[in-house]
Amino acid sequence: MAHSTTPALADDALAVLRDLTGRPDATFHPGQFEAIEALVARHERALVVQRTGWGKSAVYFIAALLQRRAGSGPALIVSPLLALMRDQVAAAERAGVRAAAINSANVTEWRAIEQHLADDDVDVLFVSPERLVNPRFRAEQLPTLVERCGLLVIDEAHCISDWGHDFRPDYRRIRDLITELPAGVPVLATTATANERVVADVAEQMAAGGHEVLTLRGALARESLRLGVLELGTPARRLAWLAEHLDALPGSGIVYCLTVSAAEDAAALLAKAGHRVLPYTGRTDAAEREAAEEALKRNEVKALVATSALGMGFDKPDLGFVVHLGAPSSPVAYYQQVGRAGRATPSADVLLLPGVEDRDIWHWFATNAMPTQAKADAVLGALAEADRPLSLAALEARVDIRRGPLELLLKVLAVDGAVEAVQGGWVGTGRPWTYDAERYERVAAARVAEQEAMLAYQRLGTDRAAPGEQCRMAFLTAELDDPHAAPCGRCDTCAGPWYPTDVTVPVLESARETLEHVGVPVAPRALWPTGLDTLGVLADGEPLKGKIPPGEQVAEGRVVARLTDLGWGGRLRELFASDAEGNPVDAEVPPELGRAVLRVLAGWEWEQRPVAVAWVPSLGRPRLVDTLATGVASAGRLELLGPLELSPTAEPLRGSTNSAYRVRDLWGRFSVPPTMAERLASLEGPVLLVDDLVDSRWTMTVAGRLLRQAGADSVLPLALASVG
Template sequence: MTSASPTRTDVRQQAEAHLRALVGPRDGQGEAVLREDQWSAIEALAVDRRRALVVQRTGWGKSAVYFVATLLLREQGAGPTVIVSPLLALMRNQIAAAERAGIRAVTINSTNIEDWDPIQESVRAGEVDVLLVSPERLNNPGFRDEVLPRLAATCGLLVVDEAHCISDWGHDFRPDYRRIRTLLGELPDGIPVLATTATANERVTSDVAEQLGRDVLVLRGSLDRESLRLGVVRLKTAEQRLAWLADHLAEQPGSGIVYTLTVAATQEIADYLRSRGHDVAAYSGQTDPTERQALEQDLAAGRVKALVATSALGMGFDATLGFVVNMGAPNSPVAYYQQVGRAGRGTDEAVVVLLPAPEDRDIWAYFASLAFPREELVRQTLAVLADAGKPLSTATLETYVELTRNRLETMLKVLDVDGAVRRVRGGWESTGQPWSYDEERYRRVSEAREREQRAMLDYIATDRCRMEFLRAQLDDPGAGPCGRCDNCGGLDLPATVSEAAVEEAGARLSRPGVVLEPRKMWPTALANLGIDWKGKISEGAEPGRVVARLTDLGHGQALRDLFRAETPDGPVPVPLVRAVVTVLEDWRPRVDGIVVVESATRPTLVSDLADGLSRYLRVPLLGRFAIVDPDVAPGQGAMNSAQRVAAVGRRYDLAAEVPDGARVLLVDDRVVTGWTLTVAARALRQAGAGAVLPLALASDS
């Protein structure tokens, strides 16, 4: 700066003028002014050009820090601010807020691919003040090789939002965020960096600060949320919990979110609440992006009472929500704190209710099973890439490595950051660099996750202040009784539900029957496994039925119990027999005979199911999709589609007499991937069946 440069007092006055433009007029509250910690962060970024980590509660004003710093830096001639943000909804709200302050903000993410080129041209022309990118963009080959180096060299400020994702210890670790460490190392001297989060304990804070590097200013404030009134309602059955929600949803203030643990539950609960007259909609990662944006706007504007959502819903900072209800507990107090933080922003009071369920732990166990793969699978992947000597797509790698698509992608991203593989156009290639399996780190992370789950159970059972409990889990030194939660006497939540509501919820949950959509396309690259099936499945099954998904609220619990490893084989339990009959009454399939998928683990169950169906439908058993190679283990290859198709092809063969043109009911106990039924349907169609209609007790999803 020259001698005529403004003083720090001048800069603060300028910063507060920008703040007022950003937040607009405040009715009856006087002009907006910066908090001391906000000014400390802005001063570090825009005056001292330092790196800062801000750990502050939701609604504290972290976004104001980077927007005000952006305006100050741009006035000094700095390049655009680059914000790495994982939440598309938050991006949209950030852009709207930026525009109010005269900030030209744009985003590059998976939903606006057609706009990338003009956006990048605008950035190069200096017409953009803020560029928001999703973490996944950081390792897109074109963006990483062509756009990112230029941004690193010319940006005026780098912001990492939701910075706990950088840390292995964060509750929401994302491999793509590890790419930020490389970006930080490539920044020229004097480029300030801001990392922000509302959910970091001391361990995560230290880890992130260490990754930010030299001379980091850490600003950690109170994580109390003064507007939130926390409570837990413990009810024994799914019917009671659903009835409670239907009875008491209208009593909750304003609009809000009903969080669930699974995608299936969003639809199931939303459908039921609509039948009870509530204006709600389902929302998940499977919701179409255009529909998601419309639903977010409806919620923020109060046009719906609630969105029934998975954790895919992350509302932005200017959404004013009056409540959050969790139907089922997240797997850690820190994740729970983040979800409930969606309420109480811009309102004096908000109600937060947790309705825990026994099946929560089953769902936690499922997600825990998706942890980093065993070393032999990692080594196998590295060997395949090294032997190929060329880039391989994820779909091709699936034919060599028994991992699901998501786990394989996640593993490859970690290996990419570790330098062992590289993402290029056309897939992934080996770098030839040595790589070590950090078993100790993975074990410590797994143990930390188990501790978090135990702490979540402790939160549900505690008789101490709930906000104090959550703040203590985040190592907030000022944690103390809030005076607002149910345990402090500040919230009185009724635990009663009407008998009529319980009966109605029970009737809804006990009504079995989920459509089983057939597979439409063969996995790619099956030729690598010596199988010549490809493209569209022309000899496939018709839409079938299962009694319920294992994750469903109604029959899901009985089916989870039935398929536990320790449950002995036996005939179909009577309640499930009744459920199968109800499914058939609703479905009314017209069939000429039955073929059963043979089972090595539950032979009595499947044979009893097939015999009972034969008697009830008065059609003959035509034969079996029989096990011909018992050396292929049950479920082998189930981690990905190509491996599973190959395993099913080796394990089974059709042993049945099928009349030409017959409509065949194909019976199985449990659908995990759907490929056993798909391969069986193909065999039946080639044997002369005119149609194949699958029926099973349960599906995994």
Template structure:
């Protein structure tokens, strides 16, 4: 049997007897298995990249070579890949954050040579135990290294992850002749060049397979409905009529959660899927979608790369991603094995605010990064929580900065935390400015996509520098999108549906969960608090989020507009929330937080006191000598709030106190203010906030 015939036989095991190995797939397999070369494969979703590396892994094992190491970015992708490997007779296992209890067993199976394929998350590559104990043997014995979703290695990619840069070290330590495969579906020329440089898969000895990115099954459309309530009503009316089951993407966790609740109340079988969803619940939701037990998962980008449901019938975006490249990647989930799949974008004017927020948490300015290097020791490891109170960065951004510095050689992760290497480090200002400019250009391109009258698929392919584009608009047309067919989807919405949706969304009131634990490291910023919070607020309520489709515009007008007496509609909404509040004990008094809208809040406090027969207990004001409030991270924020209030004497007041505030973000202001009121004599504190940021 020839090598190609064996590859065809394995493909039949993997994908069924009717599957036929294409010439371009064989070219990649031959480069890896026969010639032991390096390959860079940039092909559309559904082309069969995973078939290439599973077949290559099996064939290399049959040659007596070691296991294949696949670096894979998402839990959903890993679960699908392990299941796919079993069909091809490949023994596979994974190490990621979702299977911690299995790590020791997987390490032992690696050491015993029992695995054909090991899938690892990029974050594991610099885990001290894995890096020092498992990685050396993999580097020595690996038969093949695969970097899946390789655009993540690039600054220019839509999903850059610092951990991917560590793959360079893995590849550099491989013995001579070990083939390396990098794959992605979403890379333009700039990303391809960067990936090749980062992974050492460029040059004359590399097989580069780059195919066309057109997707014949996808019917792209844009429906522009400026009113957010009407937009959701439009979706609620049409979701059940879309083919099969699919994915509805939201830009934020709150948006996904709220939209799932709205659709569920309409009787549509949906589930929310976000980065905050428990891993077990995520896996169950994936299985429900795969088995068509739900009409859709309402998801953030946490459900993206590699999720494999060949018959996915539709992808709808409520809100536009900030990049056409990431948009193409997400819509590529649909129509992989169907003749037709619907892809609908429902953009909103508020999308730009969300893009701006995510851009604001990019790599910080030089003085902030220098501070991180200053507080690190060369001999005594410090954990991320221990470092957090020493720098003006939140936990997530600090972790990202440390990973970048690690890749750059300025810090090193060890057991117990992080060490400074003492190496010289240069802040690449020009690079970060170029990235900012690229981000702005991608955002503009996404806006242009919404209004273009050209073929939408050709527009996206051009953003990805598709080499198969001819440049002739007539030739490159997909013939399927709303522009090509001249049949745009109607933006009309049934008035009754809008009213019903508005009534549901107009229902004010959200839970405000209290903080339960003081941030670590407060002693380092002069605050002697630690452990569980025992003197904070009770569970509270929020009128609505600034991102809400109905309450968002109203609340933004209050937060950002001119100060003045409370509107009657605001008072009535607050009364409705108070009436439905299932507190253990009714409040007997109200304290108003000092805010940037004193007339509004004090007037509202007086009105609620009269209606609810609550004792007006005044305004909780910050002391003039209190240190400025810092939003850098939890420890800094708490430090700027402790002992910062002039509290009224509440020892003569009986019963819980309602604490009325304008805006909540992290929850620390409410927590520390409640603690101050309890110290002043309040029996309990019930926070009631008009607006939450998200």
């Protein structure tokens, strides 16, 4: 196929750029036209590593449109986030590029989009990486798209690499996609957050089939950003600072938190202080997320208080600030998030308020991210034994893995070819699979090194910093292996603190009062998990399934707080920490926590006051549970029924597991002693059922069912903490 000569191509590309930007004087940044030329004139494979706001999307929009004008098929752009797709489709249309997207948020539009593709009315098609493993999409759409593809774009390409800070197993499918492309189809990968190790990994995958890969790497420093770190210690002081100084930050922005609970707590506190903010987390409804994004873009709110759910792809060029309540676990991830600010403004403020709880949170996420040999063997064994495809729910009932980690593991196994998603569920392929322990150990070690680097970033400018380590921007870009890393002259270590450091007493007291709030509701379980019959869990000889009868359900319960809460979370994590050998540490309920429990009871708006207390016997923390239950009974002058009876064969419960296996492990573990049953039959009123920690909610469900069956009018679960 003939292509334009370079001079003509330069003129055509510049004309499209000016349409895209709406500026008749627009010119290319260094490297932009070079990438376009490589793709359109030479049909090469290019990896572009450039800072956020450089204009990577302009490269692929212009290349896609020029390829279409030369007679090629539509560009296929693999894009990771729905927010990114919405913004990119809108940007494409402004440039006269006919764009469409296929993802989980627009299922009702798929048929119309398929018709537009058939009519050759689409220039650019965005797909989420998850679509690449969808059986129907792979069978019905992908072959035609690959056959006609005029350009393949991999956006946020660091997701391909498990060395990257945001590795996504679905992205590994792109390796196969690249090898299936017809000869001469150019490939573009773009990212702003890749160090040399990630760049090499991505380039190696792009080179599939023996192709050369052109890497275009620019300086990553962002001249508009003014970086700072303010150590304030307690969550109350950090939130008080933010409540007092949020309005002084320029424009509108994002306040990032490490956990969903922290984001929700912070948003509630800031709203109570009179700030216009909205939460944005993985628990936020999809429609509410989109509305929150639009509110921020229109400057109708001062900030979104968000988790990493608001990350790659959110596009607000005039975002004035990014504040972190707690540090991400790596400088690379931090750079990616702060890169949302100051893309089209001369200056933007970036401030990190690190927390003492950060390391615990990093550890929790890290230990839940990696597959293990035992879990992989369990999944492969269950699929091999099945005579039909297994749905996620059916597979969950056969392996001792929770839903989230199970989905992640299936994606890893699918990428390695050991399992496959088909109509009706998952099947094993029979291909051998070997757990690459050495590789995962290297990745885990890299994660630890990244955490240490993040702590070093926080120490810059102090007497604990390494010699020569001062500038924050230079440090971040050096962590990304940017050869252009140099002092910025703007950050707090180069030019001195630019932010106030004071927190006034009234605001601090108000923050403390809000964070000291106790009494988080615990919703009751209403349905038994599927698959209990396959695990031998029966009730009176019948399979246990469907709705839990109302007469066997517990009522809504309470805990003092969640382990991830900003207020009580830290103290509760210390209480439930294990010793050096990994064993539970048992002790009496601390007086401060005991008073908090009484505040929970005082604020509990139950329909009827409880009349008695029973508790779940504990192998790991018997003193803690016993003193909690007896203390509550004494303070409330409630009848002390004692503990449920523990089976003599009971062993310590394993950590977090999926619902079906947890019910199996609990079934037959407890019984109601005869003396307790006699008392329950004569009591009129609710029974408090006490435990130390609520995780899956199945312990309270199973134990509470026994109390209901023994005659309790209702059961009110009460514990010190909940997980998540």
